[in-house]
Amino acid sequence: MTEAAETRGSAVGRVGGRKRQVFLAVGGLFWTWLLARWAYHNTLLDGLLTAVGLPDVLRSDLGVSQREPWLPADWFAGVAANLATDAGGVSVLVVDPLVWLFELAALAAESEPALAAGAFLTVYLTVLSMFFGLFIAVPAAVTRIYGGPISSRISLAYTELIRGTPLLAQLFFFYFGLPLAGFISGFRVMEVSGMPRAAAVVAIVAFTINSSAYQAEYIRAALQSVDPGQLTAARSVGLSRLQGIRHVVLPQGLRYAIPGWTNEFVYLLKYSSLAAFITVPELFRRARNIGSDTFQFTDIYLIVGLLYLALVITTAMLMNRLERRVTIPGVGMPAGRD
Amino acid sequence: MSLLRIENVDKSYGDEDVLHDVSFAMETQDVEVIVGPSGSGKSTLLRCVNRLTEIDSGAIYLNDEEIHSLDENELRRRVGMVFQDFSLFAHLTARGNITLGLREVLELPKEEAVAKADDYLDRVGLADQGDSYPAELSGGQQQRVGIARALAMDPDLLLFDEPTSALDPELIGDVLRVMNDLAEEGMTMLCVTHEMGFARSAASTVTFLDEGRIVERGPPEQLFENPEHDRTNAFLGELSGLH
Structure with a gap:
C-alpha cells in the first residue's frame, strides 16, 4: 500500500487492523451483491446491452418474486425438512436451532x-x-x-x-x-x-x-x-x-x-x-x-x-x-x- | 479637506451613553492613536467609522462625503479594519483570506487576486505561509495576515482595534513593526491601542477618551510629557506602570 493510501485508510477507521479489514470485506461483499443485483434487474442497462448486440445478458424481465435457479434455496429447505423428521438421535437442543438456521438460509436465498x-x-x-x-x-x-x-x-x-x-x-x-x-x-x-x-x-x-x-x-x-x-x-x-x-x-x-x-x-x-x-x-x-x-x-x-x-x-x-x-x-x- | 471628520457623534446602548459629543478630524497620512480605560467607547468609535455600529446623532465624513450617504459595502471597502481577535476566516488559508475580498468585492480575476495576495503576504513577512490555515499560524502571524487582508483592499483609512492586546508579549513586536512600516509609508491609520511605544514613535496625534468623551487630544510628546488634565495623567501613569 502506498503511503498516501495508508494515511487516508487509517484516517477512515477508528476500528483498527484486522477488525477493520473484516468490516470492509463484509461491507464490500454486501455492496457488490446489491450493485450486481441492481444492474441485473435494470431494464435500462438491459436495453443498452441488447442495443449493442448483447441480448439476454441481464434478466430484467425476471419477476422479483421468482427465485433464482442457481441459488440453493430448495437444498437448504430440504436439509431443514430432513433434520426435522429424522434427527438421528441428536438432542433437540442442537437440532432445532440447526433446522431454524437452514430454514432461514432457504428463506434468504428465496427472497x-x-x-x-x-x-x-x-x-x-x-x-x-x-x-x-x-x-x-x-x-x-x-x-x-x-x-x-x-x-x-x-x-x-x-x-x-x-x-x-x-x-x-x-x-x-x-x-x-x-x-x-x-x-x-x-x-x-x-x-x-x-x-x-x-x-x-x-x-x-x-x-x-x-x-x-x-x-x-x-x-x-x-x-x-x-x-x-x-x-x-x-x-x-x-x-x-x-x-x-x-x-x-x-x-x-x-x-x-x-x-x-x-x-x-x-x-x-x-x-x-x-x-x-x-x-x-x-x-x-x-x-x-x-x-x-x-x-x-x-x-x-x-x-x-x-x-x-x-x-x-x-x-x-x-x-x-x-x-x-x-x-x-x-x-x-x-x-x-x- | 480632511480625510476623516467626526462631528458631534453621540451613541448609546439603551440607557448607557457610550459616546458623547465626540468630534475630531484626521488628515491623510495621519496616525491617530486613541487611548482610554476599558469601557470608554474606543472600540465603539472605530466601529461607527465603518458602520459596523450606527451612530445616534452627529455626522462622520470620509473625504467630505457623509458616510451614511455611501453604500455601506463601498464604505467598508474604503475603510479597512484590523480586529483584536484577528477574525481571520477560519476555513480559508492565509492567501484565501486575502483573495476573498479581492475576488468578491473588487472582482479581480483569480490570478491577479492571488498575485496581489502573495505580494501583501510578502509585505507583512509571511511570504511562505500562504497555504497555512489560521489555526496553523501563531497569533502574531494571524494578525499580520489580518493587516494584509485589510491592506489589500487598498483602503483610504485603516482602523486598528487593539491589534496587539490578544497577543503574547513576544509576538507583539512583529505586528508593531508592520504597523510602524505602514505609518512610515504614509498609511492613514486610526488605532485603538495601549502600545505607548508605538504611540510615541508613530502617532501624529493621541486622543484620550474617557466615559465616551474626548478628555484631551494632542501630539504624543505633549500628551505624554505634559498632560493638561489630571485624569490623563493618572491613566497614563497607570499604563506606564503596567508596561
Whole structure:
C-alpha cells in the first residue's frame, strides 16, 4: 500500500487492523451483491446491452418474486425438512436451532432478489430525499437566523409544522389527500423504463419536505455555532451580508453540520420504510409481503433488519469519511473529539 | 479637506451613553492613536467609522462625503479594519483570506487576486505561509495576515482595534513593526491601542477618551510629557506602570 493510501485508510477507521479489514470485506461483499443485483434487474442497462448486440445478458424481465435457479434455496429447505423428521438421535437442543438456521438460509436465498430490489428503492428514496431536502434546508436555516422578522417566522413555522406532525400523516396527506399520484402519472417521463412508479415519487416529495425541516434544524444549530465575528470580519472587508453568509458562514457551518446531517440520513433510511403504507415496494414492504406469503415473519424481519443495519453502518462510515475529508485545521472537528 | 471628520457623534446602548459629543478630524497620512480605560467607547468609535455600529446623532465624513450617504459595502471597502481577535476566516488559508475580498468585492480575476495576495503576504513577512490555515499560524502571524487582508483592499483609512492586546508579549513586536512600516509609508491609520511605544514613535496625534468623551487630544510628546488634565495623567501613569 502506498503511503498516501495508508494515511487516508487509517484516517477512515477508528476500528483498527484486522477488525477493520473484516468490516470492509463484509461491507464490500454486501455492496457488490446489491450493485450486481441492481444492474441485473435494470431494464435500462438491459436495453443498452441488447442495443449493442448483447441480448439476454441481464434478466430484467425476471419477476422479483421468482427465485433464482442457481441459488440453493430448495437444498437448504430440504436439509431443514430432513433434520426435522429424522434427527438421528441428536438432542433437540442442537437440532432445532440447526433446522431454524437452514430454514432461514432457504428463506434468504428465496427472497434475496426481491429484497435487493426493495433495498434499491429504499436507497433511492433516501438519497434523493436527502439531496433535494438540502436545497430547502439551507435557505430555511439561513432565513431562520439571518432573515427579517417575517421571513424568519415563516421559516420557523415551516420547520415546526413539519417536525410537529407525523411523517406517516404527511405521506398520507400527499398520497391520499392531494391527488399527487394521479398528477405525477400524467407526465410522459413516467413511462420511461427505470423511472419509479408514481407512489415512489409521492414518497420522495413527502420525504424531501420532511427531511428538509430536520436538516434545517441541524444546519441552523451548526450555523449558530460559527463565531459571529466571522461575519463581522467579512462585512468589514466590504462583502455584503449575503456574500458573507455564502462565502464565510456556510462553508464553516456546513462542516459543523455533518454529524447531525449523518444522523438525519440514518433516520431517513429507516423511516423510508413508511413508504410501504402507500404501496411503494421498498425494502420493508417486500419483507412484509414475503412474510404474508410464507408466514415466516420472524425470519424475514430478522433478515431485513440485518439489511437495514448494513445500510446504516455503511452510510455512517461514508459520512465519517466525508467529514474527515473536508476537515480544515481549526474548523469542524475540534481537537480531542477523537 | 480632511480625510476623516467626526462631528458631534453621540451613541448609546439603551440607557448607557457610550459616546458623547465626540468630534475630531484626521488628515491623510495621519496616525491617530486613541487611548482610554476599558469601557470608554474606543472600540465603539472605530466601529461607527465603518458602520459596523450606527451612530445616534452627529455626522462622520470620509473625504467630505457623509458616510451614511455611501453604500455601506463601498464604505467598508474604503475603510479597512484590523480586529483584536484577528477574525481571520477560519476555513480559508492565509492567501484565501486575502483573495476573498479581492475576488468578491473588487472582482479581480483569480490570478491577479492571488498575485496581489502573495505580494501583501510578502509585505507583512509571511511570504511562505500562504497555504497555512489560521489555526496553523501563531497569533502574531494571524494578525499580520489580518493587516494584509485589510491592506489589500487598498483602503483610504485603516482602523486598528487593539491589534496587539490578544497577543503574547513576544509576538507583539512583529505586528508593531508592520504597523510602524505602514505609518512610515504614509498609511492613514486610526488605532485603538495601549502600545505607548508605538504611540510615541508613530502617532501624529493621541486622543484620550474617557466615559465616551474626548478628555484631551494632542501630539504624543505633549500628551505624554505634559498632560493638561489630571485624569490623563493618572491613566497614563497607570499604563506606564503596567508596561
